[in-house]
Amino acid sequence: MNPLYDDAVRVFRDVPRTAELLTAGPVALTRAHLAGHVTASTLVLSHDHAEVLLTLHPKFSRWVQLGGHLEPGDATLADAALREAVEESGIPDLVLHPEPIHFDVHPVGCGGGSAHHDVRYVAVAPEGAVFTVSEESDELGWFPVGSLPSPLADATECLIAPALAAVRHA
Secondary structure: OOHHHHHHHHHOOOOHHHHHHHHHOHHHHOOOOOOOEEEEEEEEEOOOOOEEEEEEOOOOOOEEOEEEEOOOOOOOHHHHHHHHHHHHHOOOOOEEOOOOOEEEEEEEOHHHOEEEEEEEEEEEOOOOOOOOOOOOOOEEEEEEOOOOOOOEOOOOHHHHHHHHHHHHOO
């Protein structure tokens, strides 16, 4: 029994490409699966939903949401997404919306060439939240949701509308 794997199967059941990837079993949650593996990320909004916290990714020098690889201690994909957001932002009291807002598959250089099957969540920071740049980022910054920085990763801007919709209907 693997709760994280079971959660991944549930979350990705309607995402054909990733559902197929998961037929490989729990290995598809790890970097060891060179055909691709599941990752989890979080778009962090300010308490008033007016700004978004983005990181300048050190490997490809583009602004993206916070996130990364799953770890054995993660019980669910939502847990992994929240853990990554807290680790990368230094903000301990993020409130994660429990359901994903987006799914994306993109090529990466892991293991010489692989793909991330990324599940994306949204979290809201407490009022007055102050971030800390981690070793996993070149830079972090708050940006108005209508004025995102450049260069921006391709699939980051498309997260704004579903993130705002999710937190407004929570």
